[in-house]
Amino acid sequence: MAKDRKLSADERILWGKVARSTRPMPGKTDELSELDAFLAETEAAVEREKAEKQTPVSFTAEQPATPSASKRPAGVQHPLERPVKRKIAKGRLALEARIDLHGLVQSEAHVILLDFLIRAHERGMRHVLVITGKGSSMGSDGALKRAVPLWFSKPEFRYLISSYEPAAQHHGGEGALYVRLSRRQGERP
Structure with a gap:
């Protein structure tokens, strides 16, 4: 990975999940709480973006509505x-x-x-x-x-x-x- 490449929002969230699974070094708990606040804020922003992208536009009679999640395959996997x-x-x-x-x-x-x-x-x-x-x-x-x-x-x-x-x-x-x-x-x- 290039040193000057910035992490995407999804990568930051993933890293945050990894970081939360570790124990902080003595005296570093303040930095960890700052990281948690930043990650929660970033995660909320990503969720808002996803919700905005999924906001349905008004449909006319000519436009069929997108299939709902209930019409997706049930996800039962068989051999x-x-x-x-x-x-x-x-x-x-x-x-x-x-x-x-x-x-x-x-x-x-x-x-x-x-x-x-x-x-x-x-x-x-x-x-x-x-x-x-x-x-x-x-x-x-x-x-x-x-x-x-x-x-x-x-x-x-x-x-x-x-x-x-x-x-x-x-x-x-x-x-x-x-x-x-x-x-x-x-x-x-």
Whole structure:
């Protein structure tokens, strides 16, 4: 990252969440309370901007209203069907994109993965590969290997993903996931 690049509002919020998970050094609590006040103010400003962007314009009879959140897919993820997984594993059904999250901390991986899935979904892709790594160093299970499936149940991911399964051995095995993205609204099956 360039030294003179400023953090965006979302990056500041993310950093604030990381900073709150630490303990302040003795005598530094005043600086931490200032940081908390600044982050709360920034977070409120970002929420106001998002609310302003989502403010509906008046609709005429010719303009259909945007679909409500209740019409989004429920977000219940099912395992991939066995024939689909077999076709992907054998290369008969193409993986349209892949992302490798090796070497990233969870906060970075979360943002990058969400951005990747949103762009893939917007492009109408259906099957992608997410490589988390096995994380078997020093006897651990792997933070991303455990975290990514949990993220998929969060609201920001839920409407993007239809299903996911561990990948075949030659695609990364337990250290990777086949992800089926949900169809875009209005897209025919």
